Amino acid sequence: MCLKSVLSTRFIANILTKMAVLLGLFSALLFVSEAIFVYNVNSTVMDSALLECSVPVKTDLKNLRFYWQDERNYVLYSFNKGKTMFNHVNDPYLNRVSAFTQDMTKGNISVLVKNLTLGDNGRIFEAYAAVFNGSKTVMQNSKVCHVNLYVTVPYKDLKLAVNTKMMTSVCTLRDVFPAPEIHWTIHYNHSESLVDSKYVHTKTEQDPENYLYTSSSTLHIPAGPYRAITCLCHNPTSNTTLNATYTLSKGAAVWSLPGWSAGLIVAAAVLLTALMQL
Numbered sequence: 001m002c003l004k005s006v007l008s009t010r011f012i013a014n015i016l017t018k019m020a021v022l023l024g025l026f027s028a029l030l031f032v033s034e035a036i037f038v039y040n041v042n043s044t045v046m047d048s049a050l051l052e053c054s055v056p057v058k059t060d061l062k063n064l065r066f067y068w069q070d071e072r073n074y075v076l077y078s079f080n081k082g083k084t085m086f087n088h089v090n091d092p093y094l095n096r097v098s099a100f101t102q103d104m105t106k107g108n109i110s111v112l113v114k115n116l117t118l119g120d121n122g123r124i125f126e127a128y129a130a131v132f133n134g135s136k137t138v139m140q141n142s143k144v145c146h147v148n149l150y151v152t153v154p155y156k157d158l159k160l161a162v163n164t165k166m167m168t169s170v171c172t173l174r175d176v177f178p179a180p181e182i183h184w185t186i187h188y189n190h191s192e193s194l195v196d197s198k199y200v201h202t203k204t205e206q207d208p209e210n211y212l213y214t215s216s217s218t219l220h221i222p223a224g225p226y227r228a229i230t231c232l233c234h235n236p237t238s239n240t241t242l243n244a245t246y247t248l249s250k251g252a253a254v255w256s257l258p259g260w261s262a263g264l265i266v267a268a269a270v271l272l273t274a275l276m277q278l
């Protein structure tokens with residue numbers, strides 16, 4: 001009995017939710033038909049991001065009102081009838097956001113967010129604007145732009161270590177953002193192929209304090225007449241790929257590349273050469 005009534009209440013709640021979703025969808029469609037400009041901006045930490053937006057009206061600065069806010073309703077920038085309202089700006093954006101006053105009369109309400117941090121990654125920014133003419137409203141306060149911002153800590157220093165005895169190869173990328181997508185390719189004399197993921201084990205960890213990722217991918221090199229192996233790390237935000245290649249030389253020795261293992265091998269080789277000359 002009790003269970004049944006709970007179920008039916010859930011059922012009704014479920015239908016109500018679905019109706020709400022449908023209504024939401026409907027109003028979203030209405031908004032879209034009012035042509036909101038939606039796009040992504042991808043940038044780099046410490047760099048800046050231009051959030052572009054314009055309203056289709058030429059206007060005096062004293063007839064223009066607009067503001068930008070993020071999905072938490074934190075205000076980035078606020079302009080009211082010729083004045084920048086610095087006291088409306090919320091903390092994470094203080095002294096970091098500027099607009100282009102000389103372009104505003106053309107309807108350009110873009111803002112520049114400077115000194116990006118990973119705290120800005122994934123934020124959704126929306127611009128609302130209204131245009132008046134004296135006491136008349138030319139354009140009602142409405143959402144005009146929607147920008148998704150993605151921030152990256154660029155990939156560099158890709159380390160590749162190969163153990164030809166164990167037939168394993170480890171590719172490591174430290175302190176980056178976002179997490180890399182790692183792939184391996186094997187080069188034969190006249191072709192190359194993507195390595196099946198069953199030979200690859202990738203471990204990714206995120207530092208809870210600075211949000212940076214460290215990824216380490218181990219390839220169990222399948223037997224075959226290959227000439228070289230390449231580790232490829234794709235950064236989805238900058239849409240770039242960093243790679244490192246290990247070329248097997250005839251009778252290749254133990255470890256290759258880089259860091260302490262390579263250093264030790266060089267030292268050992270020097271020692272061996274020295275001994276042989278004695």
Ligand SMILES: *[C@@H]1O[C@H](CO)[C@@H](O)[C@H](O)[C@H]1NC(C)=O
Pocket residue numbers: 052053054100103108109110
């Ligand atoms: C708005 O002005 C800025 C600064 O001059 C410029 O970089 C941007 O391209 C302009 N945007 C539009 C939509 O005109």
Ligand SMILES: *[C@@H]1O[C@H](CO)[C@@H](O)[C@H](O)[C@H]1NC(C)=O
Pocket residue numbers: 115117
């Ligand atoms: C940018 O942000 C960093 C860290 O928050 C800060 O140390 C640095 O002074 C800022 N630079 C500028 C130009 O605001």
Ligand SMILES: *[C@@H]1O[C@H](CO)[C@@H](O)[C@H](O)[C@H]1NC(C)=O
Pocket residue numbers: 057058059133134138
């Ligand atoms: C503002 O109003 C004046 C007079 O009513 C008109 O001439 C002008 O075109 C209007 N400007 C805009 C941007 O609507």
Ligand SMILES: *[C@@H]1O[C@H](CO)[C@@H](O)[C@H](O)[C@H]1NC(C)=O
Pocket residue numbers: 189225
């Ligand atoms: C690849 O090319 C090298 C040099 O041209 C040759 O010595 C080797 O036998 C070739 N390997 C295969 C598997 O064809």
Ligand SMILES: *[C@@H]1O[C@H](CO)[C@@H](O)[C@H](O)[C@H]1NC(C)=O
Pocket residue numbers: 040041042150178236237238239
């Ligand atoms: C921007 O970054 C997002 C998140 O990583 C990604 O999905 C998108 O493809 C990137 N856009 C471009 C143009 O690279």
Ligand SMILES: *[C@@H]1O[C@H](CO)[C@@H](O)[C@H](O)[C@H]1NC(C)=O
Pocket residue numbers: 239
């Ligand atoms: C990423 O770059 C490649 C070319 O290097 C391009 O074909 C692809 O469309 C880009 N992806 C995105 C999401 O912009």
Ligand SMILES: *[C@@H]1O[C@H](CO)[C@@H](O)[C@H](O)[C@H]1NC(C)=O
Pocket residue numbers: 230232241242243244
């Ligand atoms: C590896 O990176 C270099 C540039 O650093 C590029 O020229 C080369 O095409 C890349 N190789 C692959 C297999 O992506």
